[in-house]
Amino acid sequence: MKKRIxxxxxxxxxNAQAIIDQCRNDYINGEVVALISNRPNAYALVRAEQSNIATQCIDHTKYAERHLFDNALASCITKLQPDLIVLAGFMRILTTDFVAQFEGKMLNIHPSLLPKYPGLNTHQRAIESGDTNHGASVHFVTSELDGGPVVLKSQIKIREADTPNELAERVAKTEWKIYPEVVRWFCEDRLQWINGAVYFDNKMLQSNGMVYDEI
Known part of the structure; x- marks a missing residue:
């Protein structure tokens, strides 16, 4: 049976589009049952509608406090009974209670080689630090911002002439590969969260995860 995403x-x-596409061509044994945005003008809503996927907008600006928004979001998600929740450019810091409710079934992708550069402006920070490598990381969501166990990273070389925008474009292309791959693993039960630890093919993963080039 296909997993509900x-x-x-x-x-x-x-990134949502990449996952939708790989579900539709049966690379991923899953079905995207809904796409939820916190911004009514998000183009992702159009993408989902074009793919005949149910959409919902829960506008965070309509809620006076963070936990009230999170409660509304949690209620909506619970009704959908997902096996997996995928954060794909979801720019909200979630409350501890929300994360605990869906522990072990939430994935996120972050544009850096975690634990380097949690938060924003990762491409600029990597260039300013003189890094030679940069990339993206798919990780389980915990209450620590961009701090959950990493499953898989992409890695590219930073070119001497790279601007933050150029670097962002090249990193994004790797994201469209690694995120569907991790979702596929989860939907095949190859990737599991057990008592706060992450297992891949029944072996515990190291906290820094795997690197795409090594697959």
Missing amino acids: VILVSGNGS
């Missing part, structure tokens, strides 16, 4: 987005939704 709910995607949370705030913007363009290119």
